[in-house]
Amino acid sequence: MSMATTAPTRRPRVNLAMIAPVVALVVLVLIGMALNPNFLSYANITNVLARSAFIGIIAIGMTFVITAGGLDLSVGSMAAFVAGLMILVMNLLTDSMGGGLPVILLGVALALFAGLAAGFVNGILITRAGIEAFILTLGTMGIYRSLVTWLADGGTLSLGYEMRELYRPVYYGGILGISWPIIVFAVLAILGEITMRHTAFGRHCAAIGSNERVARYSSVAVLRVRLMTYVLLGTLVGIAVVMYVPRLGSASATTGLLWELEAIAAVIIGGTLLKGGFGRVWGTVVGVLILSLIGNLLNLTDFVSPYLNGAIQGVVIILAVVLQRNTGAAR
Amino acid sequence: MRKTLIATTALMGLTAVPALSETIGISIPAATHGWAGALNFHAERTVARLSEANPDMEFVLTTTSDPGQQVSDLEDMVATRGIDALVVLPFESEPLTGPIQRIADSGVWVTVVDRGLSQEGIENLYVAGDNDSFGRTAGQYFADTLDEGAKVVVMRGIASTVDNERVAGFEAALEGSGIEVLAMDHGNWNRDTAFGLMQDWLSRFPEIDAVWAADDDMAVGALAAIDQAGRTDEMFVVGGAGMKEMVDRIRNEDPTVPVNVTYPPSMISTAIEMTVLGLTSGAPMSGEFIIASELITPENADNFYFEDSPY
Numbered sequence: 001m002s003m004a005t006t007a008p009t010r011r012p013r014v015n016l017a018m019i020a021p022v023v024a025l026v027v028l029v030l031i032g033m034a035l036n037p038n039f040l041s042y043a044n045i046t047n048v049l050a051r052s053a054f055i056g057i058i059a060i061g062m063t064f065v066i067t068a069g070g071l072d073l074s075v076g077s078m079a080a081f082v083a084g085l086m087i088l089v090m091n092l093l094t095d096s097m098g099g100g101l102p103v104i105l106l107g108v109a110l111a112l113f114a115g116l117a118a119g120f121v122n123g124i125l126i127t128r129a130g131i132e133a134f135i136l137t138l139g140t141m142g143i144y145r146s147l148v149t150w151l152a153d154g155g156t157l158s159l160g161y162e163m164r165e166l167y168r169p170v171y172y173g174g175i176l177g178i179s180w181p182i183i184v185f186a187v188l189a190i191l192g193e194i195t196m197r198h199t200a201f202g203r204h205c206a207a208i209g210s211n212e213r214v215a216r217y218s219s220v221a222v223l224r225v226r227l228m229t230y231v232l233l234g235t236l237v238g239i240a241v242v243m244y245v246p247r248l249g250s251a252s253a254t255t256g257l258l259w260e261l262e263a264i265a266a267v268i269i270g271g272t273l274l275k276g277g278f279g280r281v282w283g284t285v286v287g288v289l290i291l292s293l294i295g296n297l298l299n300l301t302d303f304v305s306p307y308l309n310g311a312i313q314g315v316v317i318i319l320a321v322v323l324q325r326n327t328g329a330a331r
Numbered sequence: 332m333r334k335t336l337i338a339t340t341a342l343m344g345l346t347a348v349p350a351l352s353e354t355i356g357i358s359i360p361a362a363t364h365g366w367a368g369a370l371n372f373h374a375e376r377t378v379a380r381l382s383e384a385n386p387d388m389e390f391v392l393t394t395t396s397d398p399g400q401q402v403s404d405l406e407d408m409v410a411t412r413g414i415d416a417l418v419v420l421p422f423e424s425e426p427l428t429g430p431i432q433r434i435a436d437s438g439v440w441v442t443v444v445d446r447g448l449s450q451e452g453i454e455n456l457y458v459a460g461d462n463d464s465f466g467r468t469a470g471q472y473f474a475d476t477l478d479e480g481a482k483v484v485v486m487r488g489i490a491s492t493v494d495n496e497r498v499a500g501f502e503a504a505l506e507g508s509g510i511e512v513l514a515m516d517h518g519n520w521n522r523d524t525a526f527g528l529m530q531d532w533l534s535r536f537p538e539i540d541a542v543w544a545a546d547d548d549m550a551v552g553a554l555a556a557i558d559q560a561g562r563t564d565e566m567f568v569v570g571g572a573g574m575k576e577m578v579d580r581i582r583n584e585d586p587t588v589p590v591n592v593t594y595p596p597s598m599i600s601t602a603i604e605m606t607v608l609g610l611t612s613g614a615p616m617s618g619e620f621i622i623a624s625e626l627i628t629p630e631n632a633d634n635f636y637f638e639d640s641p642y
């Protein structure tokens with residue numbers, strides 16, 4: 001609502017800040033083309049996009065949470081836990097039902113439900129018990145991580161061979177040469193962008209993030225909208241897991257490590273404000289692609305010592321945000 | 332497995348009497364990754380076996396997830412259980428050296444496993460794997476099977492002394508063989524990182540003859556990426572540490588996974604058994620016991636396959 005009044009004056013100035021992440025992405029692509037002829041090959045592009053899908057799908061949900069002034073540190077552990085649970089149950093079902101498509105459908109349903117439930121738990125404790133999002137999700141992060149370690153008995157949970165072969169095409173297959181994770185990521189990104197821009201829910205998220213009290217006086221159901229952002233994020237974690245499990249067919253204590261930070265970084269690189277009040281899903285998608293491309297470029301060259309990979313990533317993240325903040329500071 | 336452990340530890344708590352029986356404390360890292368999981372599995376199995384064989388012997392098994400907690404565990408063992416011997420896999424060398432030294436000074440027999448302390452001469456017995464031999468055994472296999480001019484890629488673990496020693500051993504074994512190492516990068520002992528790394532290497536290099544993944548978790552990721560690219564027939568992958576899925580593929584003579592190199596988590600069993608033997612039989616047990624890394628081949632794979640192990 002407050003957006004509507006400020007939008008006309010903001011638009012002309014925001015333009016520079018708006019394209020900053022895209023500029024960074026284009027620069028990375030140009031560097032890639034110069035460094036390695038295989039960079040633009042079909043296989044490499046597909047690999048990078050499909051690999052981005054997990055973090056990307058989660059980051060879409062994270063955009064809503066952050067826009068509404070929240071944060072969720074538990075998503076990486078949550079993904080690992082949901083993946084572990086899904087594999088465990090699918091293996092049990094295979095024993096009793098003898099495998100086949102129904103087991104996969106049940107597994108998928110379970111993953112989506114578990115994600116939703118986990119998001120709901122985060123959301124309800126943050127909104128009803130009034131615990132700061134940072135602390136609460138730090139707590140659940142530890143809980144989910146321990147739970148998956150416990151489920152796996154410290155080792156690795158692996159999907160039975162037969163089920164793995166049957167489920168495999170969900171990651172490796174696709175239509176018209178575009179693999180499923182890329183399609184799902186793209187569809188969710190478009191839906192997310194529409195939700196953020198053109199629905200009451202999206203506007204309410206921005207309103208709560210920019211000024212919670214004003215939003216409440218404007219009769220926005222603050223607690224419910226905030227709860228919904230966590231439920232949405234949890235469900236998207238479930239979807240990411242559905243795409244992740246068929247890749248290697250396993251989950252362990254190291255699954256999804258640091259995904260939460262990558263997702264948050266992607267959201268911020270994309271131009272969403274960490275303090276809330278303004279978010280854009282397409283920016284998040286660009287942010288995710290920037291992060292994946294850095295990793296990809298470093299692997300395709302011997303340009304820097306592998307010990308410095310983290311440093312290069314850090315520099316690019318900071319540069320991308322600096323570009324934006326300098327141009328955006330005029331607001 | 333977990334339940335039985337809780338049951339035995341609870342039982343030990345109830346029957347803890349400072350009688351003439353010997354008490355052995357065992358402190359190891361919690362099962363946070365595959366190898367440590369197997370470590371726990373073998374520790375529990377050995378304790379179960381030894382408790383049965385020596386009814387008058389008490390075992391206290393604790394698992395820790397950080398060095399601070401391990402120090403507290405050790406203090407508790409000494410203060411409340413009066414241990415006669417300690418088998419410890421230090422979480423980190425530096426912070427544990429002082430506390431273990433104090434325990435050793437109080438007259439308790441100390442066996443240190445795998446990760447050495449930062450001061451020499453504290454422990455009575457040192458049982459460890461051999462990281463240099465781990466890398467060298469894999470490198471030797473590459474040098475023996477690959478032709479001159481063959482191209483290989485190397486996935487390293489988390490940057491650490493362990494990783495450096497392994498890679499140094501591998502490189503030393505390759506020396507003079509004419510094998511070209513195309514690229515070396517850190518896969519961090521992680522399946523997902525290894526998957527992405529391998530995908531990128533496959534895009535970058537049109538010819539790869541072999542992959543040294545230095546750990547079976549990374550080998551799993553690398554194999555999936557190679558499979559996806561449809562280049563399974565072009566190269567073989569050698570992992571390490573003897574994960575049961577890999578051992579299974581070796582004994583089924585899978586040409587993509589011809590061999591594996593051990594870094595046995597069951598070394599904890601060696602340490603516990605030797606400690607108990609030292610206490611009960613009086614046979615001399617002090618010194619160092621370095622477990623060489625063995626090459627798992629289709630011929631001997633059955634000896635390395637543990638059906639119940641989580642790893």
